[in-house]
Structure formats: structure tokens, C-alpha cells
Amino acid sequence: MAQDLSPDELDDLEAEEGDEKAPFRRYLTRLGAERMHRELIRLLNEARPKVTAEVSAAAAQGDRSENAEYIYGKKRLREIDRRIRFLQRRLDTATIVTPSEQSDRARVYFGATVTLEDEDGARTTYQIVGSDEIDAAGGRISVESPIGRALLRKGIGDTVEVRRPRGEIELTVVDIRYD
Template sequence: MSRDVRNSEEAPEENDALQLEGGEEEEEEKSSSGHRRYLTRSGAERMHKELLRLLNEERPKVTAEVSAAAAQGDRSENAEYIYGKKRLREIDRRIRFLQKRLDTATIVTPSEQPDPSRVYFGATVTLEDEDEARVTYQIVGSDEIDTAGGRISVESPIAKALLRKKVGDTVEVHRPRGEIEYTLVQIRYL
């Protein structure tokens, strides 16, 4: 599901990173932490590919293995059958999870951001710390996190501090290792 989403600077709620065109608040299923679920277009495509792979490749393969193991006789002591059934439950659980996430998430295309001069969901930001070391992150949904790949959650301390900031702004980030100050060097929407 794709929606035209816009950002608002007018008295935003702490947790809101996006609003619908016309300022109308979205009524979305919220995560356990109270935040809306957003996915970037590329994140949704990765989840959709995984869903298709599980449905079209993994599940049929495991189902065939379970059927073959069941044909061998006594199922109570058949390790292949027991393991296969367990694996099938795991696959079905992951399929349900992916379907629910894709059905309830708001898909955002970062390149269509109406105000690219500020940091919002989907932004790729370059930051410079006090020692002039630079780091680049993309702000994504909690289902897309990959810190090694430079994707951080919109709910992370860094992302929360950066939302609605402009190039040149300095933010103080409270993190477990202590506070650090970053200067926003670049904002891109890919």
C-alpha cells in the first residue's frame, strides 16, 4: 500500500515523522512503543522478496520434506519429521509477520520528500562529530535496521535528535556510552 505522505513543521508530536497531505493525521496501527510503522520503498521491496521466497521456494520444499519423512512411518521418533514440522512452523510464523508488516505499514519513497532541506524519515544524513570524523546514516523503520549498512531506526537516539533539523544544525545525542555532539553536514533523499 502506498500513500502520499508529507511532513509538517506545525506543532509536531514528538513521535511523528510524517503527516498526510493536507495535515490530516494518519490512523495507523502503532507499534508497541507507540510509533507508527513506516517502511522505505526499498525496505518494503526487500520484505516482499523475502515473503515471495518463503511462499514459493522454502515452504514447498520443507512441506515436501515433511511429507517424505511422514511416509517413513512412526512420526514420534522420526527426527526428520519433527525437525521439518518445526521448520514449517517457523516459516509460517515469518510469513504471517511479513504479511502483517507489509499490510499495516506506511510505505514512504524518500526521493519524493516535499521538503528535502530538513531531516525526515528516509533521509540519508552525513554527520560530523567533535573530532571531525564523518559518518553517514539512512533513517529507516525499525524493521529495516542494519547498523553495519548504515541504516538506523527512526526511533534511535540519533534519528530522534536529527528529525526536522537542517544542514549546519548541531545536535546533542544521548547514548549509552555518553553524550556526543554532531553537526549535520548533508541531507539526501535517495
């Protein structure tokens, strides 16, 4: 599996998030896909059957129009079904990338773990992931974020300027890993 994003694939990253018809490839790391798959299995095997049983029990109590348990249960069931469809669609259409299989380890590509140093000498480490895997507190940022886009194809020692709400910041790539 080719791990480097071609120019066409990078252009695909710029398609709008909500545009389902855009020729947009979604990338997920293997770990991100596994997390989403575990959530899907949990929803299908645990959450949905539990809520379905609760709705059935509430429906058996009689008048459904004033039965708060029934109304809330049906709403929760719709939310679960919506999330199941979302996860299935994302997993079916995503391109799974295994960062450890990256051939060009001298540059930043999707899945890379990058250590950056700012102008003040403070170091921060981020993994470049897909939009469905974002966890800022866990150090995972989207490839579509301003920092993620700025870092693509950069090497150790390269400096990038990133515009953020608090103003521009200059970041230098200190280390690139593909774990």
C-alpha cells in the same frame, strides 16, 4: 503522498513496539518494502514448499514421535509460517515512503540520508529508516533510535547531543539527501 510526518504521526512513532493495539504507524522506505516483499515471495514459493515436501517424506517413514527429520521439519515449517504472517502483517499495515518524493529537503525526515560530523571531525552517513529495515553496517538506522529521533526536523549546520551507552556525543548535520 505527504512525506513530512505531522506532529500526530511523530507521536505515533513513540507507541510501544510490542503493543499491537497501539495507534502506531509503521513506516517503510520503498526499498525496504520491496526487500520484505521479495522475502515473503521466496518463503511462499520456495522455502515453504520445500520444507513441506521434506515433512511429508519424513512422515511417510513411519513413527513420527521418534522421527527427528519429521520433528525438525515441523518446527521449521512453524518458523516459516510465523515469518510469513509477520511479513504480511507488516506490509499490509505499513505506510510506504519514497524518500525522493520529499518536498522539504532542507530538514531531516524519514528516509533522509544524513551525513554527520562528530566532535573529532569524523564523518558518518546514515539513512533514517523504519525499525524493520535496520542495518547498522549498511548505514541504515531506525527513526526510533536515539540518533534517529534526535535528527528529525534538523537542518544542515544544526548540532544535536545524543546519549548512547558509551556516553553523550555531539553530532553536526553536514548534508541531507533524499535519494
